[in-house]
Amino acid sequence: xxxxxxxxxxxxxxxxxxxxxxxxxxxxxxxxxxxxxxxxxxxxxxxxxxxxxxxxxxxxxxxxxxxxxxxxxxxxxxxxxxxxxxxxxxxxxxxxxxxxxxxxxxxxxxxxxxxxxxxxxxxxxxxxxxxxxxxxxxxxxxxxxxxxxxxxxxxxxxxxxxxxxxxxxxxxxxxxxxxxxxxxxxxxxxxxxxxxxxxxxxxxxxxxxxxxxxxxxxxxxxxxxxxxxxxxxxxxxxxxxxxxxxxxxxxxxxxxxxxxxxxxxxxxxxxxxxxxxxxxxxxxxxxxxxxxxxxxxxxxxxxxxxxxxxxxxxxxxxxxxxxxxxx
Amino acid sequence: xxxxxxxxxxxxxxxxxxxxxxxxxxxxxxxxxxxxxxxxxxxxxxxxxxxxxxxxxxxxxxxxxxxxxxxxxxxxxxxxxxxxxxxxxxxxxxxxxxxxxxxxxxxxxxxxxxxxxxxxxxxxxxxxxxxxxxxxxxxxxxxxxxxxxxxxxxxxxxxxxxxxxxxxxxxxxxxxxxxxxxxxxxxxxxxxxxxxxxxxxxxxxxxxxxxxxxxxxxxxxxxxxxxxxxxxxxxxxxxxxxxxxxxxxxxxxxxxxxxxxxxxxxxxxxxxxxxxxxxxxxxxxxxxxxxxxxxxxxxxxxxxxxxxxxxxxxxxxxxxxxxxxxxxxxxxxxxxxxxxxxxxxxxxxxxxxxxxxxxxxxxxxxxxxxxxxxxxxxxxxxxxxxxxxxxxx
Ligand SMILES: [Zn+2]
Numbered sequence: 001x002x003x004x005x006x007x008x009x010x011x012x013x014x015x016x017x018x019x020x021x022x023x024x025x026x027x028x029x030x031x032x033x034x035x036x037x038x039x040x041x042x043x044x045x046x047x048x049x050x051x052x053x054x055x056x057x058x059x060x061x062x063x064x065x066x067x068x069x070x071x072x073x074x075x076x077x078x079x080x081x082x083x084x085x086x087x088x089x090x091x092x093x094x095x096x097x098x099x100x101x102x103x104x105x106x107x108x109x110x111x112x113x114x115x116x117x118x119x120x121x122x123x124x125x126x127x128x129x130x131x132x133x134x135x136x137x138x139x140x141x142x143x144x145x146x147x148x149x150x151x152x153x154x155x156x157x158x159x160x161x162x163x164x165x166x167x168x169x170x171x172x173x174x175x176x177x178x179x180x181x182x183x184x185x186x187x188x189x190x191x192x193x194x195x196x197x198x199x200x201x202x203x204x205x206x207x208x209x210x211x212x213x214x215x216x217x218x219x220x221x222x223x224x225x226x227x228x229x230x231x232x233x234x235x236x237x238x239x240x241x242x243x244x245x246x247x248x249x250x251x252x253x254x255x256x257x258x259x260x261x262x263x264x265x266x267x268x269x270x271x272x273x274x275x276x277x278x279x280x281x282x283x284x285x286x287x288x289x290x291x292x293x294x295x296x297x298x299x300x301x302x303x304x305x306x307x308x309x310x311x312x313x314x315x316x317x318x319x320x321x322x323x324x325x326x327x
Numbered sequence: 328x329x330x331x332x333x334x335x336x337x338x339x340x341x342x343x344x345x346x347x348x349x350x351x352x353x354x355x356x357x358x359x360x361x362x363x364x365x366x367x368x369x370x371x372x373x374x375x376x377x378x379x380x381x382x383x384x385x386x387x388x389x390x391x392x393x394x395x396x397x398x399x400x401x402x403x404x405x406x407x408x409x410x411x412x413x414x415x416x417x418x419x420x421x422x423x424x425x426x427x428x429x430x431x432x433x434x435x436x437x438x439x440x441x442x443x444x445x446x447x448x449x450x451x452x453x454x455x456x457x458x459x460x461x462x463x464x465x466x467x468x469x470x471x472x473x474x475x476x477x478x479x480x481x482x483x484x485x486x487x488x489x490x491x492x493x494x495x496x497x498x499x500x501x502x503x504x505x506x507x508x509x510x511x512x513x514x515x516x517x518x519x520x521x522x523x524x525x526x527x528x529x530x531x532x533x534x535x536x537x538x539x540x541x542x543x544x545x546x547x548x549x550x551x552x553x554x555x556x557x558x559x560x561x562x563x564x565x566x567x568x569x570x571x572x573x574x575x576x577x578x579x580x581x582x583x584x585x586x587x588x589x590x591x592x593x594x595x596x597x598x599x600x601x602x603x604x605x606x607x608x609x610x611x612x613x614x615x616x617x618x619x620x621x622x623x624x625x626x627x628x629x630x631x632x633x634x635x636x637x638x639x640x641x642x643x644x645x646x647x648x649x650x651x652x653x654x655x656x657x658x659x660x661x662x663x664x665x666x667x668x669x670x671x672x673x674x675x676x677x678x679x680x681x682x683x684x685x686x687x688x689x690x691x692x693x694x695x696x697x698x699x700x701x702x703x704x705x706x707x708x709x710x711x712x713x714x715x716x717x718x719x720x
Binding site: 166168169177178181184185189212225252262309313316317 | 506552
């Protein structure tokens, strides 16, 4: 990938560049290129369809990891009319790899949490955010804020983009597994509406820790799996180079997970990925959040929890087996 | 180095356990030492042990206290009172390969044949001391004790039944984590089991979690770390991320004892480290502390005990006779890559029958898949009068 352009979309991007050039010529030099532009646009359209109609799971994984893909804070900024970040887990420290706080959604108070990757290519921020890999204190902060939301009857919006919980010495010493278990355990019973959106990467327990909700939505090019394709390929074939094949067998795309009944709705992205038009993706997300919150607002709290438990309970409930999924 | 961090993190197995990442030298050595021959050389202290003596000592080395892994059946026998029936739950719950994952069906069949189990966990109702309990034991020999839909479902149902019957749960874990071959479905079992723990807890009931070697990743990160009392066996590996993954991510080696039970205990996540010889009495004591004095069975003294052997003992004897079964569950990664899949017939059969236990004499006395009524479960398990009477005549 060069300059944020994937190999497979290069011909299209070059064509788009050429069209833009001709358009600026038309303006600057008052020469009429409209015929040429029209031809090129037709060509670009068919190329676009060809490229993105056959996008593979592995290509989607790469799009989910695109350096310019909007991060949690970007989405928060675009979706909510106000946001006040709150800090700290009240035990160890503030983990910048997870952000959370109070937000206003068209005037409605909600709590937002989500892992935060470094924005763009800023090395300093990437280090501050630990590349979006949370420690136990990050998850503990998220749980604290979600419990706070339940206390004040605020809905919870969880924006999930995380490769996994950080595998480190201190993370183990401070109980990474225990805190993740607690998040999953207690989030399951919070008596407020919870909407989870996988916006980029949904890596295993580190994602599920903030992923137990009444609605699970997923951006079109996000992935969600028990293991990353690279690790899976390493285990299956002792070859991380076969990650593309692993991405197929893991059924980690939004479309696959919708077919499996794990997620409720796939939120479409602009062709080429969310980074091509962050505003558009945010508008799509905002519309979906409001629509689902309105639905959930009518359900009494105890019934909400029962329904939440039931939706997970039936995953792999072998009294009603999931139909075999074949390629 | 920084940009490498993410790549490395992605490139190594972390969470999944078909071939669990080595749990440290000690265990690797132990795995290599699972012969069915009569003499066994202890991987820790090199002393030569007579197999029968080792078994009599609960599979703990007499000289150095090394705790060998034990399979689910053996563990159940070590913990329960043989004079009361062990009513196995959900032995018929199986599901083969919801995602058509490469070589998954073969691995399941192989491990079913190897362990005589239908899946990686055995659950049921038994009696420990005077206390009826719901007992679950993960078997590392079945795909590294990993949690897929069947394991998650059986554990969830075990907690649900215990909640309904107002019984404590004792769960012995030995697992590398969530099972890769069912991808997202395995991941979601973490929610199911963690929520089942909480529902049981909200009913004011006791959950004792026993962490045996190893208890890792998605199993530790869901139900195994969540006991009211967490007990670990000495030397067990306990943690979330595998050691190899951590080392790859941070680019240096980690302390050898980072995930040893003793370290995790010192860090405050385990209540007790209990040698296997004291495990049963420790659990009994905990059950006594939490007993209402009503839901107990009459003590049966040794001379009153039925002569008939416990069904699990019979099963074990049958296994030993048939195949000189290995002493402990072998982790998948220590085996040759290509194990013969029992027989062609078996390999072709994809339904439940292919993975049913081959042993006779164990399993439930009740209809397993049916929800158990509150009443029948809430009643204390009475000593088996039939057996007693037979003895008296
Ligand atoms: Zn020894």
